[in-house]
Amino acid sequence: MLELIDTHAHLDIPEFDSQRDALVQTCAERGMRGIVVPAVARTTWDNLRGVCNQSPLLWPAFGLHPCYCVEHTDEHVQALESYLQPGVVAVGEIGLDAWEGDHDLPRQQELFAAQLAIARNARLPVVLHARKTHDLLLKEIRRQRFDCGGVVHAFSGSQQQAEKFIELGFLIGFGGGATYDRAQKLRAILRALPLSSVVLETDSPDIPPSFARGEINTPVNLFRINDILAEVLGIAPEELAAQSTRNALRLFRPDLPH
Numbered sequence: 001m002l003e004l005i006d007t008h009a010h011l012d013i014p015e016f017d018s019q020r021d022a023l024v025q026t027c028a029e030r031g032m033r034g035i036v037v038p039a040v041a042r043t044t045w046d047n048l049r050g051v052c053n054q055s056p057l058l059w060p061a062f063g064l065h066p067c068y069c070v071e072h073t074d075e076h077v078q079a080l081e082s083y084l085q086p087g088v089v090a091v092g093e094i095g096l097d098a099w100e101g102d103h104d105l106p107r108q109q110e111l112f113a114a115q116l117a118i119a120r121n122a123r124l125p126v127v128l129h130a131r132k133t134h135d136l137l138l139k140e141i142r143r144q145r146f147d148c149g150g151v152v153h154a155f156s157g158s159q160q161q162a163e164k165f166i167e168l169g170f171l172i173g174f175g176g177g178a179t180y181d182r183a184q185k186l187r188a189i190l191r192a193l194p195l196s197s198v199v200l201e202t203d204s205p206d207i208p209p210s211f212a213r214g215e216i217n218t219p220v221n222l223f224r225i226n227d228i229l230a231e232v233l234g235i236a237p238e239e240l241a242a243q244s245t246r247n248a249l250r251l252f253r254p255d256l257p258h
């Protein structure tokens with residue numbers, strides 16, 4: 001049986017309430033070892049904590065997502081530290097998003113810098129959201145000499161940017177996006193990177209893979225995503241599963257009290 005870790009799934013959202021238990025059970029039966037559940041806003045933290053308390057398979061991360069930056073206040077940032085209790089595997093999801101429309105980038109940068117410093121103090125890795133902002137994120141990570149690593153989730157940058165993140169101790173997250181034949185650039189980056197820096201994710205409920213277009217994405221899809229990406233890499237599914245799981249365990253250290 002393949003052991004997998006879904007390094008990014010928003011399983012706390014209410015849309016999963018009616019099927020969460022069944023999904024987690026199916027995942028466990030098929031060999032899922034853990035699912036990282038990253039937070040997006042202060043208002044979701046208590047529910048997320050409660051959801052993750054229901055199963056040892058669900059690994060919580062707490063943070064303020066850049067896409068909701070108008071909602072976040074300085075008090076929310078100050079509250080973050082108190083949520084980083086034993087069993088919490090990361091600070092996230094945090095980052096910068098300059099993809100579309102209105103984005104108050106200076107405010108996003110302020111929130112990101114503050115949360116990165118909190119992660120560093122807590123000796124926790126970070127789950128990074130990056131869209132058109134990879135170089136800005138690299139700059140802040142270097143400025144703070146942040147050395148706890150993390151995952152650049154749903155990677156969308158260049159190979160060169162991926163290599164710079166790897167130099168700084170980061171892993172690169174791949175998922176549904178790379179299952180599409182048209183994703184040639186992304187697949188070339190996946191092939192070029194060392195397998196020791198690759199982790200897998202679904203980003204549930206978003207980024208449905210090619211075989212589940214138009215459906216709500218779930219962590220169960222990670223098994224088939226692993227098969228497809230192994231084929232892209234020209235290696236056995238067992239090898240990709242084993243290596244990506246080892247990488248995720250090394251980063252998130254789920255068995256360690258923090």
Ligand SMILES: [Zn+2]
Nearest residue numbers: 008038093203
């Ligand atoms: Zn996310």
